[in-house]
Amino acid sequence: MSHIFSTETKTTTRPRHDATIxxxxxxxxxxxxxxxxxxxxxxxFHPDYSPAKFRSxxxxxIPSDIIQQGRYHTGVYxxxxxxxxxxxxxxxxxxxxxxxDFRELMDYCRTQSYPAAPIIIHxxxxxFPMFAKGDRVVCIKxxxxxxxxxxxxxxxxxxxxxxxxxxxxxxxxxLELNKGTDGxxxxxxxxxxxxxxxxxxxxxxxxxxxxxxxxxxxxKTESED
Numbered sequence: 759m760s761h762i763f764s765t766e767t768k769t770t771t772r773p774r775h776d777a778t779i780x781x782x783x784x785x786x787x788x789x790x791x792x793x794x795x796x797x798x799x800x801x802x803f804h805p806d807y808s809p810a811k812f813r814s815x816x817x818x819x820i821p822s823d824i825i826q827q828g829r830y831h832t833g834v835y836x837x838x839x840x841x842x843x844x845x846x847x848x849x850x851x852x853x854x855x856x857x858x859d860f861r862e863l864m865d866y867c868r869t870q871s872y873p874a875a876p877i878i879i880h881x882x883x884x885x886f887p888m889f890a891k892g893d894r895v896v897c898i899k900x901x902x903x904x905x906x907x908x909x910x911x912x913x914x915x916x917x918x919x920x921x922x923x924x925x926x927x928x929x930x931x932x933l934e935l936n937k938g939t940d941g942x943x944x945x946x947x948x949x950x951x952x953x954x955x956x957x958x959x960x961x962x963x964x965x966x967x968x969x970x971x972x973x974x975x976x977x978k979t980e981s982e983d
Contacts, residue, residue: 762862773879780856786829796821803877805867814852817882839885847882886951888920895954905953909935917946926951
């Protein structure tokens with residue numbers, strides 16, 4: 759019996775509401791897979807048919823032991839929405855999914871009217887905020903892209919609507935902060951949306967930071983449970 763699909767009639771097969779798949783387990787410091795699997799709830803599966811490029815991926819629940827002492831294997835897993843969503847989720851590539859489960863997922867997709875369409879069982883929210891042109895925002899953290907310690911706590915105006923790829927073009931109130939990677943000062947610069955939060959009218963930075971700390975504390979409590 760499949761743990762991914764249910765057969766309603768002889769000709770009708772649908773994804774189960776409680777569908778699960780198996781993924782390889784690696785700890786934060788593991789250099790190779792030791793044969794362990796974890797069963798996770800499947801939220802979404804996105805097929806890709808590019809030969810030898812391994813681009814199919816799935817969104818799933820997060821196994822309780824993937825994160826150890828605040829760390830996880832970033833070369834294998836991506837935790838989506840960490841520090842932003844109340845319930846982050848896991849993103850895994852096809853190479854991490856059990857061969858039998860991956861084959862079953864791809865076989866189902868190939869029989870559909872639109873084979874490239876994803877399987878959506880529990881729609882996952884965007885793992886980062888979206889902003890509209892003119893929104894007032896504040897930088898709340900550094901990142902690997904543009905945000906530095908000097909940007910944290912500084913206000914900016916959104917210059918263009920956020921992109922679906924997780925980027926937002928902003929203009930900081932302090933001119934010197936609109937510096938590109940080449941050292942030049944620009945009218946606006948691109949920032950990771952995850953580093954920004956919207957400032958509501960009359961809302962100060964400490965309120966935004968307080969909300970974020972409370973959210974992290976709740977996530978930590980849930981993971982300990």
